[in-house]
Amino acid sequence: MNDVLYNLYSHTKDPVHLATGRRFNGWVFSQPLADGIDTLGSLPFPHANFHLPEVIGFARAYELTGNSTDSLIANNFFDELTANHSYSTGGSNSGECWQQPRDLGAFLTTQTEESCTQYNMLKVARRLFMQQADSKHADFYERAILNGIIGNQNRQEPGATSYIYMLPLGGAVKKQWGKSDYGFPCCWGTLSESFAKLGDSVYFASEDQSVLYVNQFVSSEVVLDGANIRVSQDAEAFRTHDNLTLTIEAINRVSSSSGTELTVAIRVPAWLSVAGSVSINGEPVAETITPGTYLMLHRMWNESDKISISFPQTLWTSPLNDYHPEYNGTLSFMYGPLVLAGVDIQSDIWVPKGTDFKSNPASFIVRNSSTELEFEATAADGSKLRMIPLREVMEEQYVVYFMTAGTKPVQPRNGYCPHSRGVNVDAHGHGVTWSVVDGMHMAM
Numbered sequence: 001m002n003d004v005l006y007n008l009y010s011h012t013k014d015p016v017h018l019a020t021g022r023r024f025n026g027w028v029f030s031q032p033l034a035d036g037i038d039t040l041g042s043l044p045f046p047h048a049n050f051h052l053p054e055v056i057g058f059a060r061a062y063e064l065t066g067n068s069t070d071s072l073i074a075n076n077f078f079d080e081l082t083a084n085h086s087y088s089t090g091g092s093n094s095g096e097c098w099q100q101p102r103d104l105g106a107f108l109t110t111q112t113e114e115s116c117t118q119y120n121m122l123k124v125a126r127r128l129f130m131q132q133a134d135s136k137h138a139d140f141y142e143r144a145i146l147n148g149i150i151g152n153q154n155r156q157e158p159g160a161t162s163y164i165y166m167l168p169l170g171g172a173v174k175k176q177w178g179k180s181d182y183g184f185p186c187c188w189g190t191l192s193e194s195f196a197k198l199g200d201s202v203y204f205a206s207e208d209q210s211v212l213y214v215n216q217f218v219s220s221e222v223v224l225d226g227a228n229i230r231v232s233q234d235a236e237a238f239r240t241h242d243n244l245t246l247t248i249e250a251i252n253r254v255s256s257s258s259g260t261e262l263t264v265a266i267r268v269p270a271w272l273s274v275a276g277s278v279s280i281n282g283e284p285v286a287e288t289i290t291p292g293t294y295l296m297l298h299r300m301w302n303e304s305d306k307i308s309i310s311f312p313q314t315l316w317t318s319p320l321n322d323y324h325p326e327y328n329g330t331l332s333f334m335y336g337p338l339v340l341a342g343v344d345i346q347s348d349i350w351v352p353k354g355t356d357f358k359s360n361p362a363s364f365i366v367r368n369s370s371t372e373l374e375f376e377a378t379a380a381d382g383s384k385l386r387m388i389p390l391r392e393v394m395e396e397q398y399v400v401y402f403m404t405a406g407t408k409p410v411q412p413r414n415g416y417c418p419h420s421r422g423v424n425v426d427a428h429g430h431g432v433t434w435s436v437v438d439g440m441h442m443a444m
Contacts, residue, residue, distance in 0.1 A: 002057030006064055018064070021057065029054065033073040038080045041100040048093035049186070052120035059127035071131075078124055082140060087169055088318035088332040088339050088400070089390070090144030091118050094170075105322035105330060106411060108170035108401060115165060118148035119190035126201050129215075133204070135294055138215040139270045141201055145216075147339045149194050151175075151391030152187075163191045169400045171348050175393065203231075211263040213294070217244050217311075229260050229301065238311075240371060246307040259300035266295045269311055271336055276311045313338075315361040320401055329405030333361050333377075338389040340365075340375060343396040349403045351380040357404065 005021030008014075029051050032039040040046060055077045062070035084101035085092040091113035092098065099107050122144055129137035154162040154177050162177035165187045180188050202220050204213040209226035214233070221232040231248055238244040246264070268276065270292040278285045278295060287295055297307065313336030320330040333340045342350065352364040365377045365387065375387040390400060 003053060003060055006057055006060045010064055021061065024054070024057070026054065030058065030073050033076045034069050036076050038084055038101050040080060040085060040098040041103070046098045047096055048098050048117045049096060049114065049120060052117055052124070056120065056123050056127060059124060059131070063131065074124065074128060078128055081121070084321070086321060087113060088334065089113065089147035089167070089169065090121070090140055091148045091167065092121070093117055102321050102323045105320055105324060105327035105409060108320070110168040110170060110173050111166050112169045113148065113167050115148070115152050115163070115167060115187040116190045118144055119194050122149070130204065133213065135267050135292055136270070138267050139292065142216055142269070143337050146337055147390055149191070151393060152191055153195055154394055156394055163188050172345055172397055172399050174395070174397050211265055213265045213267070214246065215267050227260055227262055229262060231264070240373060242310050242312045244309050246309070248301045248305040259302045261300050263296055263298040264307065266297065266307070266309065268293055268295050269337065271316070271334070272311050273314050273316065274312050276309070279308045281306055315365055317358055317361050326409040329403060330401050331358065331404055332401050333365060333387070335373065335375070335389070338373070338391070339400060340387045341390040341393050341398040341400050342377065342385045342387050342402065343393060343398045345385060345397065345399050348399045348401060349406060349408050350385070350399065351404055351406045353378040353380050353382070
């Protein structure tokens with residue numbers, strides 16, 4: 001409601017709409033965020049999608065008012081969630097609730113993670129990027145949409161498109177598809193919207209259109225009317241061969257010989273671990289290519305100039321975000337921004353071949369197709385495992401987090417959003433009883 005009312009205020013300039021939006025501020029949630037204290041797992045009601053829309057509202061309020069507290073709340077929330085509560089997919093929460101910081105192992109279940117929260121975190125990242133043009137928000141956006149949205153729609157089944165409410169990340173599991181024309185829980189709505197606006201964060205431009213930010217690498221086109229320029233991106237080869245091309249084209253130019261001045265800011269992904277290359281019309285650029293930043297290419301652009309980019313994707317390891325030693329061997333494996341899933345596997349207890357697999361997944365995972373993202377992993381016993389991007393899993397049984405120590409910690413019994421069901425068993429087995437008082441959940 002705060003986001004709705006702030007957007008209404010942006011059109012009406014009626015102070016009543018702004019003041020009413022402020023009434024939807026839950027101080028128990030926002031005050032610790034303003035102070036930089038992570039209490040997300042200790043809230044009286046830590047239901048993730050109950051609070052996430054509030055953050056979007058705070059980010060919007062900062063844009064309209066310049067209030068520094070609004071900015072602190074939104075930015076501290078993003079930093080806390082990504083550092084302390086997130087999985088390799090960029091998603092967070094289990095059973096719709098947040099847990100204590102870096103205490104995710106005991107809650108790694110079929111109810112990890114919810115599609116709605118991924119949808120709303122993308123909105124948070126988008127708003128923060130528009131305020132700061134920081135590549136970390138675009139990096140997050142890439143990982144979250146590729147791993148937590150794209151694979152949550154199944155159009156292979158006959159009839160209506162199917163969606164998944166929860167994207168299971170714990171155990172040897174299957175995606176639980178539900179028809180989009182039946183039942184219609186909240187995630188059916190957010191996923192329908194997500195697939196209708198896949199292009200809304202591929203490009204951004206500065207207000208004066210002097211800088212074009214290329215944030216996501218997908219085949220697409222954008223027109224900057226103010227600069228009389230069109231930029232098209234051919235990224236079909238990027239999915240499998242790491243290469244993409246940007247073509248600059250002038251439109252309605254008065255003088256075809258003068259060129260058009262523009263800075264093209266290309267996101268250099270934080271996951272890039274080997275040297276990338278960028279050239280303009282076949283000539284390598286002189287600028288330094290640094291992961292986690294933007295490569296700023298400023299010049300007079302002529303019609304049909306081409307920027308060629310190679311950001312090689314490599315294998316790397318993403319440990320489970322948990323500080324307990326029993327989860328030191330709980331790992332997921334990545335290829336560039338993509339989470340890899342082991343498919344047609346019966347257990348998440350799986351020990352890779354070799355002794356340095358944590359730091360060097362390429363020692364036991366090899367790509368075995370030049371046209372598709374298909375991989376083969378070798379276990380300590382010599383058996384083989386097929387791996388594909390999580391987003392491409394449809395009907396297969398799969399594993400995302402592998403228990404590579406060869407054993408699995410005892411999993412406490414955690415229900416669906418336990419804080420809202422009367423009794424919660426926390427990650428260490430302690431019972432906490434909650435009661436409802438005036439609509440708020442209070443610890444007893």
